[in-house]
Amino acid sequence: MKSGGSLSIWFFIGVSLLVNGIIIFAAGIYELVQPPPPETQVVLFQYHASVWWGAVLALLGAFFSWQFAPSRSPQ
Amino acid sequence: MNPALLLSSSTLVHLSPVDLIIIAFYFLLVLAIGLYLREQANTGEDFFMAGREMTAWVAGLAFLSANLGSLELMGWAGNAYKYGILAAHWYWIGAIPAMLFLALVMMPFYHICKTHSVPGYLKLRYGPGSQTLSSISFAFMTVLMSGINMYAMAVVMRVVLGWDIHFSIWVSSITVAVYVALGGLRSAIFNEVLQFFLIWAGALLIPILGLVEAGGWDGLKAKILTNLTEQHVANPGAYTHLWSTLGDFGNNPMGINWVGIVFGLGAVISMGYWTTDFLVVQRVLAAKDLRSAKLAPIIGAAFKMMVPFIVILPGLLGLALLRDPHTGSLLRLVPGDLAWSEAGRAQGLHSYDEVLPLMLARYCGPGLLGLGITALIAGFMSGMAGNVSAFATVWTYDIYGALINKNASDESKVRMGRWCTLIGVAVSIGTAYLVMNAQSIMDYVQALFSFFIAPLFGTVILGMLWKRATPAGGFWGLLAGIGSSVGMYAWVKVDPAAVKYVALSSQAQDQAQNMFRALWCWLICVVVTVVVSLVTKPKPDAELTNLVYALTPIPHEENVALIHRPIFWGLVVAIVFLILQIIFW
Numbered sequence: 001m002k003s004g005g006s007l008s009i010w011f012f013i014g015v016s017l018l019v020n021g022i023i024i025f026a027a028g029i030y031e032l033v034q035p036p037p038p039e040t041q042v043v044l045f046q047y048h049a050s051v052w053w054g055a056v057l058a059l060l061g062a063f064f065s066w067q068f069a070p071s072r073s074p075q
Numbered sequence: 076m077n078p079a080l081l082l083s084s085s086t087l088v089h090l091s092p093v094d095l096i097i098i099a100f101y102f103l104l105v106l107a108i109g110l111y112l113r114e115q116a117n118t119g120e121d122f123f124m125a126g127r128e129m130t131a132w133v134a135g136l137a138f139l140s141a142n143l144g145s146l147e148l149m150g151w152a153g154n155a156y157k158y159g160i161l162a163a164h165w166y167w168i169g170a171i172p173a174m175l176f177l178a179l180v181m182m183p184f185y186h187i188c189k190t191h192s193v194p195g196y197l198k199l200r201y202g203p204g205s206q207t208l209s210s211i212s213f214a215f216m217t218v219l220m221s222g223i224n225m226y227a228m229a230v231v232m233r234v235v236l237g238w239d240i241h242f243s244i245w246v247s248s249i250t251v252a253v254y255v256a257l258g259g260l261r262s263a264i265f266n267e268v269l270q271f272f273l274i275w276a277g278a279l280l281i282p283i284l285g286l287v288e289a290g291g292w293d294g295l296k297a298k299i300l301t302n303l304t305e306q307h308v309a310n311p312g313a314y315t316h317l318w319s320t321l322g323d324f325g326n327n328p329m330g331i332n333w334v335g336i337v338f339g340l341g342a343v344i345s346m347g348y349w350t351t352d353f354l355v356v357q358r359v360l361a362a363k364d365l366r367s368a369k370l371a372p373i374i375g376a377a378f379k380m381m382v383p384f385i386v387i388l389p390g391l392l393g394l395a396l397l398r399d400p401h402t403g404s405l406l407r408l409v410p411g412d413l414a415w416s417e418a419g420r421a422q423g424l425h426s427y428d429e430v431l432p433l434m435l436a437r438y439c440g441p442g443l444l445g446l447g448i449t450a451l452i453a454g455f456m457s458g459m460a461g462n463v464s465a466f467a468t469v470w471t472y473d474i475y476g477a478l479i480n481k482n483a484s485d486e487s488k489v490r491m492g493r494w495c496t497l498i499g500v501a502v503s504i505g506t507a508y509l510v511m512n513a514q515s516i517m518d519y520v521q522a523l524f525s526f527f528i529a530p531l532f533g534t535v536i537l538g539m540l541w542k543r544a545t546p547a548g549g550f551w552g553l554l555a556g557i558g559s560s561v562g563m564y565a566w567v568k569v570d571p572a573a574v575k576y577v578a579l580s581s582q583a584q585d586q587a588q589n590m591f592r593a594l595w596c597w598l599i600c601v602v603v604t605v606v607v608s609l610v611t612k613p614k615p616d617a618e619l620t621n622l623v624y625a626l627t628p629i630p631h632e633e634n635v636a637l638i639h640r641p642i643f644w645g646l647v648v649a650i651v652f653l654i655l656q657i658i659f660w
Contacts, residue, residue: 007111009133009265013272016104020097020276020446027093027442042440044284050442057276 006070014064021058024050088436090236094445101273101449102250105266105456109254112262119485122259122492123191123468124361131367133268135374138358139382140267141461143274148386148454149227152434153427155390156408158329158586159299159314160659161321162390163383168341171652173349174376175645177359178369181350183629184539185360186368187621192465193353193535194473200538200622201549203477208553209534210473212527213353214466218499220354221462222506227428228455229507234429236448244507247452251459252500256493260361260468263460267358270453271378277443277450278385281431284438285392298395302405314394317659330584339590343597347532354465365630369641376648380655386431393430396437406433459503467495526564529593530556533600542623544604547611552604560596 028050035041066072090098116122129137155162190196194213198206225244232243254262289295296315303311313320313327320326321333349355349372362368397406406425413419414426425433435447471491476483483491534553537544566573567588575581578591619626637643 009268012104012108012265013269016101016269017272017276019100020273020449023093023097023100024442024446027091027440031440036440043437044288045440047284047287049280049284049438050440053280053443 008068010064011068011070014061014066014068016061017057018061018065021054021056021061023054025054025058028052028054088236088444090445090448091441093441094448097442097445098449098452101453105254105269106250108265108269109257109262112258112265115261116257116259117489119488119492121261122489123464123471124357125259125261125264127361128363129264129358129361129367129371130363131370131374133264134359134362134367134371136271136378137264137267137361138355138371139375139378140271140274140457141263141355141358143271143382143454143457147458148274148278148451149230149428149431151386152390152393152431153408153429155387156393156430157390157427158327159394160317160387160391161313161327161329161331163317163387163659164336164340165345166379166383166387167317167652167655168336169345170349170379171376171648172341173345174372174379175649176346177350177356178372178376178641179645181535181539182359182368182372183365184622184624184627185356186362186365187627187629190360191472192469193351193356193531194469196622197534197538197549198473198477200619201534201544202546204546204550205534205553206473206477208550208557209531210469210477212531212557213469214474216527217354217462217466217469218502219506219510221459221466221499221503222508223510224455224458224462225503225507226510228452230428234425234432244504247455248459248500248504251456251463252497255460255463255467256496259489259492260357260464263464264358264361266460267457270457273446273453274450274457275385277446277448277453278389278431280443280447281434281438282384282388282392285389285396285434289392289395295391295395299391302395305405306407315391317656319660324580324582324587329586330580330582331587331590332580335578335583335587335590335594339587339594342594343529343532344590344593346536347528347530347593347597351531351535352528353469354461357465357468358461366635366639366641370644373641373644373648377644377651380648380652389434390430393434397430397433459500462503463496463499466499467492470495470499526557526560529597530560530600533597534604537601537604538623540624541608542616542619542625543608543613545608545611545613548604548606548608551607552600552602555603556596556600559599560592563592563595 028048031045032048032051035045115126120126151162151165154165185193185196188196188199190199192210194206194210197209225248228247229238229240229243232238233240254266258265286292286295289298299314300311303314308328310320310326310328318333321331321336324330324332359368359371362371393408397408398404399406408414408425408427408430409419411426411428414424414429432451435444439447471488475491476488480487530553533556534549537552538549563577567577572581574583574588577583577595578588580587583591616626621627
C-alpha cells in the first residue's frame with residue numbers, strides 16, 4: 001500500500017532491515033575472523049548470533065525492498 | 076557542549092562504531108520519511124487523519140506500535156521481574172478482549188460517524204460539555220504520558236550508554252517533533268510501522284538466546300524457583316503461574332486477586348484504554364473503509380498476544396539468569412528510587428526497569444547491540460509520536476476549534492496542528508522532569524489511567540449502546556467518575572489504611588489498588604449517567620442516527636468470503652488467547 005506517495009511503507013521497512021542486516025552480518029563475520037578476548041565476549045558468543053540474525057534480517061529486507069520497489073509498483 | 080560532559084562515569088555497555096552507525100541510520104531514516112511525506116499533509120484530513128486511506132495492516136500495526144513505547148518495553152519487562160508472569164495479564168486479558176470488542180462492536184460507530192477524535196464522538200453524542208471535559212482531561216493525560224515515555228527512554232540511555240539524561244530527552248524529542256510536525260499522522264503512522272519491525276528485530280534475540288541458556292521453558296521455571304527459594308521469597312511458584320495463585324491477595328507477588336484482574340483490568344481499564352484512548356483509536360480511525368477499520372484492531376490483537384515473548388520473557392529470564400559479573404552471586408534488582416539514589420549508585424545497584432537493557436547487554440555484541448538500542452529508541456519515539464499526534468488533533472478540533480475559534484479554516488487548523496505538535500513536545504519535556512522522582516513508572520501510569528480512562532469508557536459505551544443516555548447524564552457521569560477516582564487515590568495517599576475499603580483487602584498492593592479504583596469509578600460513572608439520564612430530557616432519535624446501536628444501520632458482510640471477515644479472525648484470536656491462558660494457568 002502506498003498511502004500518500006509513490007514509495008510504499010513496506011519499501012522503507014525493507015531498506016531498513018536490509019541495511020541493518022548487512023551491517024550486523026558484516027560485524028558478525030568480523031568477530032568470527034577476529035574474536036574478541038574472552039573477558040569481553042557476550043554470553044553464548046559461540047553461537048555467533050550476529051552472523052545468522054544479520055543474515056535473516058538482510059534476506060527479509062531484500063525481499064521487502066524488491067517486492068515493494070518503486071519500479072515494481074503499479075502507478 | 077563538550078561531548079565528554081554527556082557521558083557519566085559508569086556505563087553498562089560501550090557502543091562500537093558499528094552500533095553508532097545503526098542508530099544514526101535509524102534517525103536519518105525517520106527524518107527522511109517525515110520530509111518525504113510533508114507534501115501529503117496539506118489538509119486537515121491529511122494531517123490529522125492520514126487521509127483516511129490506511130490499509131488494515133498498516134493501521135493495525137500502527138495501532139499496536141503507538142502503544143509499544145519504551146515505557147511498555149522496559150516497564151513491563153521490569154514488572155515481569157518484580158511480579159513474575161502475572162505481568163502478562165496486561166498483554167492478554169488486559170488487552171485482547173478489549174481489542175476484539177473495539178473491532179467488532181465499537182468500530183462501526185466511530186467509523187460511520189466520521190469523527191476526528193473520541194471527544195469529537197462525545198460532542199456528537201452528548202454535546203459540547205462532555206467533549207470539553209474529555210478533551211481537556213485527555214490533553215492533560217497525553218502530555219503526562221509523553222513525558223513519562225521520554226523519561227523512561229532517557230533512563231535507558233543513561234544506564235546503558237552513560238548518556239546524559241537531559242541530552243537524550245532533547246535529541247530524541249526534537250526528532251519526533253520534526254517528523255510529526257512535517258508529515259502529521261501519516262508520518263507518525265509510517266514511522267510506527269517501521270518502528271514495529273525494528274522493535275521485533277532488535278528485541279527478539281533476547282528471549283531466543285535466553286531460553287537456550289536457561290534450558291528451555293522448563294529450565295527457566297526451575298532456575299527461577301531455585302533462585303527465589305535461595306532468596307527466601309514467599310511462594311516462589313507464583314512467579315510462573317498466570318491464574319492459579321489469584322484466589323487470594325496474599326498468594327501472589329502482585330498482591331491482587333482474580334476479581335481485580337478480570338473486572339478491574341479486563342473489563343474496565345483495558346476496555347477504557349483500547350477503546351477510548353484516542354492515542355490508539357486515532358490509528359484505526361485512519362483506516363480506508365469499515366472492514367479495514369474492524370480488521371486493524373484484530374491484527375493488532377494477534378501481535379499483542381506475542382509481545383510477552385519480547386517483554387515478559389526477558390524479565391523472567393532476568394530472574395533466572397542475571398548474576399553479578401564480579402562476584403558471580405545472584406543479581407537482585409531493586410526499586411528505582413533505591414537504585415538511582417546516591418547510595419544505590421555507589422553500590423552499583425540496578426532497578427527493575429533496567430532488566431531489559433541488562434539482558435540486551437548480556438547477549439548482544441557489536442551491531443546487535445546497536446539494533447537493540449535502536450529498538451528501545453524506536454519504542455520511545457513511536458509512543459511519543461502517538462501521544463503528540465493525538466494531542467495535536469484533540470487540541471485543534473476539540474479545544475481550539477470548539478472553544479477558541481469556532482470558524483477556523485482548514486488551513487488554520489493544519490497550521491495549529493503543526494504548532495501543537497511542537498508545543499506538545501515542549502510540554503512533554505517539562506513533564507519528563509516532573510516524573511523523575513516517581514518510584515515506579517508503570518504504577519504511576521496505571522493511576523493516571525484510572526483517573527481518566529475508566530470513567531470515559533463508561534460514558535462512551537453507554538452512549539453507543541443506550542439511546543436514552545442524555546447530554547446531562549453523560550457530562551455528570553464522566554465528571555463524577557473522574558472526581559471519585561481522584562478522590563479515592565487521594566484518600567489512600569493520605570490514609571494508607573483506606574486501601575482495605577478501596578481494594579477490599581489490606582494486603583492489596585499498588586496494582587490491585589489501581590484495578591479496584593478503576594472498577595469503582597467506572598461503576599460510579601455508569602450509575603450517575605443512568606440516574607441523571609432518567610430524570611433529564613433525551614436527544615431526539617433523529618440526532619442520534621449513526622451514533623447509537625439501535626439507530627445505526629451497520630453494513631453486513633454476507634457477500635464476503637469467511638476468511639475475509641473480521642468476525643472469523645476475531646474468533647481465531649479469541650481461541651488462541653484462551654489456549655494461552657490454559658497453558659500458563
